[in-house]
Amino acid sequence: MVTVRFQLEDEQPQESFALVYRAEECSISPDPFPGGGEASLLINDVNLELDNRSRVLYAWGYCPLVRATATTEKPKRGRVAMLSANLEEALVPGSSLRLNTADRWPVYLNDEVGWICIGEPRVPAHAIWVEFASATVAALIDAEIRALWMRPVTLPKEVCSRGR
Numbered sequence: 001m002v003t004v005r006f007q008l009e010d011e012q013p014q015e016s017f018a019l020v021y022r023a024e025e026c027s028i029s030p031d032p033f034p035g036g037g038e039a040s041l042l043i044n045d046v047n048l049e050l051d052n053r054s055r056v057l058y059a060w061g062y063c064p065l066v067r068a069t070a071t072t073e074k075p076k077r078g079r080v081a082m083l084s085a086n087l088e089e090a091l092v093p094g095s096s097l098r099l100n101t102a103d104r105w106p107v108y109l110n111d112e113v114g115w116i117c118i119g120e121p122r123v124p125a126h127a128i129w130v131e132f133a134s135a136t137v138a139a140l141i142d143a144e145i146r147a148l149w150m151r152p153v154t155l156p157k158e159v160c161s162r163g164r
Contacts, residue, residue, distance in 0.1 A: 003144065004041060004085050004086065004087060004097070004099060004144070004145075005085075005086045005142075005143040005144060006056075006083050006084065006085055006086065006138070006140055006143055006144070006145060007083075007084050007086060007143065008079065008081040008082070008083060008084075008128070008130055009055065009081060009082040009083075009084050010081065010082075011055075011081070011082045012080060012081070012082070013057075013080065013081070013082055013131075013132055013133055013134075015030070015034060015057075015058065015133055015134050016034075017030035017031055017032055017033070017034055017058070017134055018030070018031050018134065018135075018152075018153050019031075019058075019059075019133075019134055019135040019136060019150060019151065019152045019153065020152050020153055020154070021063075021065075021116075021152035021154065021155055021156065023156035025062075026062060026063065026064040026065070026066075027060070027061060027062050027063060028046065028059065028060060028061065028063045028116070028150055028152055029060040029061070030058045030060060030133070030134070033060075034057065034058060036049075036051055036057055037049035037050060037051060037057055037058075038050060038051060038052050038091070038093045038094075039090075039091035039092065039093055039094065039095050039096065039097075040091075040095075040096045040097075041056075041085060041096070041097050041098075041099055042061075042096050042097065042098040042099060042100075043099050043100055043105060043118050043119070043145065043148055044062075044063070044100065044104050044105055044107070044118055045061050045062035045063065046059055046060070046061040046062070046063050046118060046148065046150075047059065047060050047061045047096060048085075048148075050085060050091065053084070054084055054085045054086070054087055054090070054091075055082050055083065055084045055085075056082070056083040056084070056085065056132050056133070056138075057133065058133040058134075058136065059133065059136050059148065059150055063107070063116065063118070063150075064107075065107065065109055065116065065155070065156075067107070068107040068108060068109035068116070069106060069107070069108050069109070070108070070109060070110075070111070071108040071109065071110050071117065071121050072110060072112070073108065073110060073115075073117065073121035073122060074110055074113055074115045074149075075115065075117075075129060075137040075139065075147075075149040076127075076129045076139075077129065078128070078129025078130045078131055078137060079128075079129070079130050079131070080130075080131045081130050081131075081132065082132060083130055083132035083138060086143075099145065105118050105119045106118075106119070108121045109155075111155060113151075114151050114152065114154075114155055115149055115150070115151045116149070116150045116151070116152070116155075117147055117148070117149050118147070118148045118150075119139070119145070119146050119147035119148055120139070120146045120147045121147060123139045123141060123146050123147055124141065126141070127139045127140060127141050127146065128140040128141075135150060135151040135152065135153075136148070136149070136150050136151075137149040137150075
């Protein structure tokens, strides 16, 4: 696993988009797509888009839910702030750096309230929670992302009704 540490910045995220799940693509993305990104960090196949100052702007990418594990967990209320990646070297524009190089992180779905979690849905109490983009929350432990939570405005019915 590549180690990238994150820090919170006092700036408030500047966005005007909704997070949507596109069932036909099995993907999640902001709408309208804001742009402004230069490179990205990957968790599974979801990009954390970075600007030229390594601030995380939004999440987007391939996120199939058909094998997601059901959960009743949801993210804790956290601080609304910019999340910045501390990189040893700046990423080349247009490139991506995978954070989970050894294994894919598990995907969880709380279809009662619409949250998708990539990573660990149950993190220790000392985790730091930060909402860095619209309906997108990261759980940090020792400045590393342990869980990425996303709540699109809608989920596909075939996913939402499974297991009921």
